[in-house]
Amino acid sequence: MSRLIERLRGGLPDEALVTDPDVTAGYAHDHASFCPAGTPAVVVLPRTVEQVRHVMRTATELRVPVVPQGGRSGLSGAANATDGCIVLSLVRMDRILEIDPVERTAVVEPGVINAVLSRAVAEKGLYYPPDPSSWEMCTIGGNIGTGAGGLCCVKYGVTAEYVLGLDVVLTDGRLLRTGRSTAKGVAGYDLTRLFVGSEGSLGIVVRAVLALKPHPPRQLVLAAEFPSAAAAGDAVCRIMADGHTPALLELMDRTTLRAVNKLANMGLPESTEALLLAGFDTPDPAADLAAVAALCAAAGATEVVPASDAAESELLLKARRLAIHALESIRSATMIDDVCVPRARLADMLEGTAAVAAKHDLVIGVCAHAGDGNTHPVVCFDPRDADESRRALASFDEIMALGLELGGTITGEHGVGVLKKEWLAREIGPVGLELQRGIKELFDPLGLLNPGKLF
Amino acid sequence: MSRLIERLRGGLPDEALVTDPDVTAGYAHDHASFCPAGTPAVVVLPRTVEQVRHVMRTATELRVPVVPQGGRSGLSGAANATDGCIVLSLVRMDRILEIDPVERTAVVEPGVINAVLSRAVAEKGLYYPPDPSSWEMCTIGGNIGTGAGGLCCVKYGVTAEYVLGLDVVLTDGRLLRTGRSTAKGVAGYDLTRLFVGSEGSLGIVVRAVLALKPHPPRQLVLAAEFPSAAAAGDAVCRIMADGHTPALLELMDRTTLRAVNKLANMGLPESTEALLLAGFDTPDPAADLAAVAALCAAAGATEVVPASDAAESELLLKARRLAIHALESIRSATMIDDVCVPRARLADMLEGTAAVAAKHDLVIGVCAHAGDGNTHPVVCFDPRDADESRRALASFDEIMALGLELGGTITGEHGVGVLKKEWLAREIGPVGLELQRGIKELFDPLGLLNPGKLF
DSSP states (O other): OOHHHHHHHTTSOGGGEEOOHHHHGGGSOOSOSSOOOOOOSEEEOOOSHHHHHHHHHHHHHHTOOEEEESSSOOSSSTTOOOTTOEEEEOTTOOOEEEEETTTTEEEEOTTOBHHHHHHHHHTTTEEOOOOOTTTTTOBHHHHHHHTOOOTTHHHHOOGGGGEEEEEEEOTTSOEEEEEOSSSOOOSSSOHHHHHTTSTTSSOEEEEEEEEOEEOOOOOEEEEEEESSHHHHHHHHHHHHHTTOOOSEEEEEEHHHHHHHHHHHOOOOOTTOSEEEEEEEOSSSHHHHHHHHHHHHHHTTOSEEEEOSSHHHHHHHHHHHHHHHHHHHTTSSEEEEOOEEOOGGGHHHHHHHHHHHHHHTTOEEEEEEEGGGTEEEEEEEEOTTOHHHHHHHHHHHHHHHHHHHHTTOBSOSSSOOTTTTHHHHHHHHHHHHHHHHHHHHHHHOTTOOBSTTSOO | OOHHHHHHHTTSOGGGEEOOHHHHGGGSOOSOSSOOOOOOSEEEOOOSHHHHHHHHHHHHHHTOOEEEESSSOOSSSTTOOOTTOEEEEOTTOOOEEEEETTTTEEEEOTTOBHHHHHHHHHTTTEEOOOOOTTTTTOBHHHHHHHTOOOTTHHHHOOGGGGEEEEEEEOTTSOEEEEEOSSSOOOSSSOHHHHHTTSTTSSOEEEEEEEEOEEOOOOOEEEEEEESSHHHHHHHHHHHHHTTOOOSEEEEEEHHHHHHHHHHHOOOOOTTOSEEEEEEEOSSSHHHHHHHHHHHHHHTTOSEEEEOSSHHHHHHHHHHHHHHHHHHHTTSSEEEEOOEEOOGGGHHHHHHHHHHHHHHTTOEEEEEEEGGGTEEEEEEEEOTTOHHHHHHHHHHHHHHHHHHHHTTOBSOSSSOOTTTTHHHHHHHHHHHHHHHHHHHHHHHOTTOOBSTTSOO
16 A cells, blocks of 8 residues: 555545546546546545545645546546546535525535536525536536636626635645625635636635525527628627626527537527527516517527527527537537637637638537627547547637637636646736746645646 | 936826925825824826836835825725835826727726716716715725725625726736636636735736626615614515515614714604615616515514605615715714624624624714625714724724624725734634735735735
């Protein structure tokens, strides 16, 4: 038994330690393509804060890198193991400690599944908005690590807006409490927000105080067909400029529509270039849909179909929620990009992505959180085909370059991880990078926390 | 001419430099009581980013401390000069560079007055929510520095939620761009949020990208009278637990009501212990007011008066906006506290504050952003009376201690500054303090930026 395992055993029950290589291999990587993953020395599955502190103290003492993991549904390789590391899986710390309708807060452990929390708070008339596509498998800790988004963001914002306070185990095992449990608070630097999106590189989140909203009425959704990306982009701009705040404003291109039909036989219109879905959870959603329908028509929509009830709306949303999965079934592998541009540049982004696909002779389907300008071009390829793989990688990079050129960011909600770390430096520049590295060094002077990610 | 002035002149026009001690004395402090203020060596009023960079390069070269200032309406001494410092007043950098209804963003310089921005965006159908009481004189740069709030926060959140990206001149004169112009973005650590609330101690904000909302309908406001703090606190809890989201939910105690009447003869009910104002900017505010009226009655309100129109509502809001000013006119000086507690502890906070006032034989009026649990106990005293001053200081501290005991924070929106720096350590503890100091050192290794504040 190695010294590492022996030490870990000193503060962990047997069931919390996995060393069988066949099993630990299953924890080697997240959902990203093209990201190298090493072989972990051990997978640790703690149930208590004290156990996490023991793991970090041990790691610091023995200078062993630690890779924290949630549901491993990430798309950037941020949860990938490195050789000889401790994989610290937080999935067993999955208790909802408190849901308080007066404070509109929930206190949770990091391993709580997003959808489990969403359903639990809904039972008390409350709403936890962040809803990444992986919501049935991703954890709140992972959402905090990546700064996850979803369909809700155009109205409700991203994970960062919902994290009020954190308990964090630092790299040396000390416990830090950040933020507050109150609605407001500005005492000192905002360390809470520093941890959101930090991809496990600054500390291990072991408890989070989350803000909740009252549960909104069920959405009513409208579908609008457009003959071009330019027309769909124009509609998005008109909707936002006219002062509407849809609860979702989603776009699927023709490739995506075909893929969804093929997967689920949903009867989506395959002749259209772009389908826009606009949802409203307002007191009078039919009125909002009527106004948005007129704006879509003015932007050149060829067909506008407001759902007549919640069931019809749910069907349209189901199509959107299937989009990524459907695109994944086109070829054997995908790279999912996550470029966010100003809304006014959405059409340029869509057209530019189509040009990249044509240039490299690849299928690239795009679904987008159009209301945020956040596109997910999905590059489809066969990894056994070396040339196609090379072209896929090149396309992926060209799409990010295009996003930056259009005044956007390389990642709206998926994070940097391994996949985009060279691009992070391009986006934030040398001064920002130096300060970010300084923060990393401040929190993790030995460089043990999720090494090789972000930078 | 001192070496400092000579060097500053090298990159600044004459009109940007003020050395006359009679004039510079006017820049020595902000609006806080009991906070020491030194004598600045010079006041600099730059108009361009390049001029700010020159100031910071000069300060670094000559090791001169720099105290950044906005409208100096702060209540914690965060803008107070230190002896021999450069006061860096950003008030002349007051251009609104862009207002974009499609992106729902504004790009501004730091010296833009909050109310000026609010009116400018309103003309385009947009809304910049943060509305501190000082909104006619405070600057966006100052709002970012303190993490300012206001009446709007119960529905719309605080300044931090509206800052998407920043240009910051670092202590050595380098320019850092943080964040993004897009609706979403998670590339790297969130440096933007680190600057919000940092009280000018990490860098000089010279440009901000702010998020805007569509302009809401005008508010309809209800006033409810309560026979006790407990009943008013209960009403707040019922309103929030029942899923309402008022655009404001404010409380004034009897002392405040009397002070407002005395100042402005407004006919507010002086026999009541607490007056609650609830405002709604929803599509059907009358329906919301009716629901809230019923909840107030159930909580024991003795009188509930919904405003019948916007003019009546505006009158009620005017009373609230006068509250702090009215309390200031009771004695010759005030200390304004800013303790935020969980909503369920609001009544305890109000009763505890009354007990502190009785114990020290002082007038302490309380107005509160009740929907956030954010109370502003205003300790009234005569600074020429040494014993009364001592009791005022003791009360101020006991109120913060009570707030922490109730699970709250020492500052909901005013910041730490000089006034509460010993309390910051108590609130965040040694681990947090060490990391916060580390961040300060990373951004400002020579300790030149706003020294003696926060820590």
